[in-house]
Amino acid sequence: MVLFSLVATHTDLDLETVGTLSSGAADVAASVDLPAVTLATCNRLEIYAETPSSSVEAVRESRERLLDAVAEASGLDRETVARSFKTLVEDDAVSHLFEVGAGLDSAVIGEREIAGQVRRSLNEAQSAGTVSGGLTKLFETATRTAKEVGAKTALGSRGRSIVSVALDIAGDMRGDGAAFYRDANVVLIGTGAYAGTTLAQLAEREVPAISVFSGSGRAESFLDERRRFLGERAENVRALSMGELAEAFRNADVIIGCSGGNRQITAAEIRSLAGLEEHDRSLTVIDLALTHDFTPDVADLPGVELITLESVKVAAPEETEDSVDQARAVVAESVQQYLTERRERSADDAIVALRRHTQEVLDEEMERVRKAHGCTAAAEEVEFAMRRIVRKLLHTPTVRARELAVQGRTEDYVAALEAVFGLEVAPREQEGVREKSARRRRAEEFSAAELAQMAAYLQQVPDGGFCRHHKPGEFSIERLPAVAQLRQSA
Template sequence: MTIFSLVASHQTVDLSTVAHLANGASSLDASELDVETRGLVVLSTCNRLEIYGETAQDSVATDQKAEQDVAEVATAIFEELSALSSLDYSTVESSFDVFFNDAVAHHLFTVASGLESAVVGEREITGQVRRAITAAQEEGKASGNLVRLFDNAANTARRVGQQTLLGARGRSVVSVALDLADDVAEKTWKDRSALVFGTGAYAGATVAALRDRGCQNITVYSFTGRAATFAHKRGVKAIDGASLPQALASADVIIGCSGSSDPLSADEIPAGKRVILDLALTRDFAPEVADLPDTELITLESVRLAAPEEMDSSVQLAHTIVDNAVEEFRIKQKARTVDAAIVALREHTMSILDSELEKVRGHFGCGGAADQVEFAMRRMVKSLLHTPTVRARSLAQEGRESEYIAGLEALYGIEVSQSQEKVVRDIPQADAS
């Protein structure tokens, strides 16, 4: 089995394509794929779509075999996304970068720490990473390896926030967007009225950011009818469809965070001077809204271009923290793999021993002679297992555990299953020294 990730982000793909892919991924069902997987986790944000998974093969794969397995699964996912997003296959395939094994951890840890965001160091992505794995767990789509991967990513992001100044800067997509609005909107935040579309985590972050800037007149609208509950929890006002035209007309700043499948057209926006922030991945406002007189439309692309390149000492330190965390995770994963190999060799050897002991008992019965032979044979097997066990751990530290696994298969016909790792703790200490 092999962990992999398929990544389409603002760094390599236009946001419109990312939005179409995200729409398709929202309906992605692993059971509908032509190949089997052990788990799939979808991480979808305002500027990226990432799909994490684990191939279904039970045996530990060599790098070449792992690459082949991932390519097969990626092709099946691209075909499904093509059908779900109404994009041709070549567009889908060219939109994604493919990672597997150690590269997956490095990418996710970097993303979770905000180092690949449109706003470097933003903290919103960490919560999105946590919610992605939580949702996958609740739906039964997260394998143990994927859970460990995401948990380590969240821990790495926490360390970056604690040990660098990035966490203290408060930079985020929302904060940069509000800065842009502040440059062109009339009045001050204390006197402005804001209308927020959406009730998700992104909308919640937006309401909090507005409050931090002193905005007191905040109204929330939801296309799905969840505004009342959302607004009550945050102490803001909710409106329904009947009140929406008046709310649009009176708002100084309108912020789209919902990603509605039916964006508002220019005809639905009342005349008047206002700023509209369209921060949803799938736009809440049609592009022609930008052509309205006295209306300033700020999109995610505007935010990306306005976000500063913060390649300072804090960013460099953050990258070092990520690199160290990736190495720690790699060592842990290699140890788990080699533990599975140790268990596989032990199970193979002990099965032969048990077979031979049956013959001994058949010949000597259950007397003292049989006990002495069994004691000697078990002691001999323990001694024989000692060196291969020590050698396995040594090779794992050198990153050569695949050689050990290949040797077991070549010499003994043993296929190492990752599921065997769960019983490694049962190996006697003398064997595992």
């Protein structure tokens, strides 16, 4: 299997383009017949995938299929999509993901949200059934590396993030810095991951009045899920209905958009809802949505300051050089360890193939010996000697396989086995095979024999019980009607 990634980030593109590329990103992996994981954040879209062949042509074809899927999902023309992504293969793809997870490639260096986004992208791929064993190992290791960076270095120790920097900018623009929020009235639009992070940040800044609105009607459930984390500050937070939105806008000092929906709030709507024509006041609008929750002309309204992700990117403070260097050293060590283990797993497959081949040859020869001489003491002595010789012969090839794996030359070893012995080395664990979501079988899909077997087993289960090892009432499970009927007639 060959790992590769398609990468479109803030370092190469404007965030408007990244946002458009990300439209429909959740469906891209499921639309191609490849193991794939999509990582979409406020400043990047990255797709990690595996292709079953190491040839350049196979990687190119897999890349083209993914680009087609992104073009279809985003509505952008194919040429623009192809031009927006760079392709990383094998070691480069691994190094990049580990750096991303550690916050080294973020608009705010050392941001703490990105590690959670990497973890969630894997969880979403697992739920959708688009991930493989190899990609699962990759993303889990990247997540662990991010934790190591947080534990071993000073990177991110100040808790900077996209959200915190945006709120800092707003506080400085209003003139009071952190003190501004202790008397502020804030409206938060959205109920996604960034909205959750923003709500936590606002609570930490002791905002006395936070109103949450969701166009999909999820505001109340969003808050219910977070009230216990907010503690006493939950009293300062409430959900807004559509009818309450205008009043909330009129009283707001800050309006924050995190929804990333298809509907953008225009300058005219802000002017009307917030009553700007009636009152001469200051209003700060923070747009944290990648696809923008507000139209650009909001910035032209008198008394309104618009803060966007581009503003955050420009104003983000730099981490100290020492902490960044320490983090890069931790990441580099983790990358090397991961790559070594990955190569050793490939070497193990080759070793198993060689041992299986020699064992089959040995078994064939011993079968001939037994046919000629029977199961005598002499035959046993011959087998013992042959097995000892085989072990000695395999020792050097086994050691050499691991040495070459560390050097990244497993392919040379596999090629030698294929040339000398005609062996085909296949992974013992199909890591590149896309994991399929479990599907519950319908009653009509069971054969008569299967239903009869179920009924026979249920004869041993107490009424109301789950299985013969648990007492009635400990579990409850729906029974197939066909099985129940067979049990009654038994």
